[in-house]
Amino acid sequence: MTGSGRTNSPIKASVVNLDGSEKVEITFSDLSLIDELAQSNFFDEFVTSFDRLQLFTVPSKTDSTCMGINALLLVVGPTRHRKNFKRNEPYCCNLFTINGSIVKIAFSFSNPEKMIEFYSENL
Secondary structure: OOOOOOOOOOEEEEEEEEOOEEEEEEEEOOHHHOOOOOOEEEEOEEEEOOOEEEEEOOEEEOOOOOHHHHHHHHHOOOOEEEOOOOOOOOOEEEEEEEOOEEEEEEEEEEOOEEEEEEEOOOO
16 A cells, blocks of 8 residues: 545446447546546446446557456456556446445556555445
């Protein structure tokens, strides 16, 4: 961990139509973190499991050699032909739940590889 602190910014999710396809948009409005996490982030796919909701974009061609993207490419296949991620643009967002409530949100990045996590105060 390289830093920590509090944010009062809500993190919102909505389904949007972008270029003729449904995407999930995650918005975050804490301007002090805009260099690390873009205000609007779009994901191609949305899958669920018992305690996690996972959103991701997996290009078949990218400028990154990120292990996370390569693993998703092998497991789920590409969600689009090409995408080069900006340094503040995540390729994956995981929402972890306990008893149906979101307790942690984790964003994974590829350029450079890093993770930003947000925890609920209700843990």
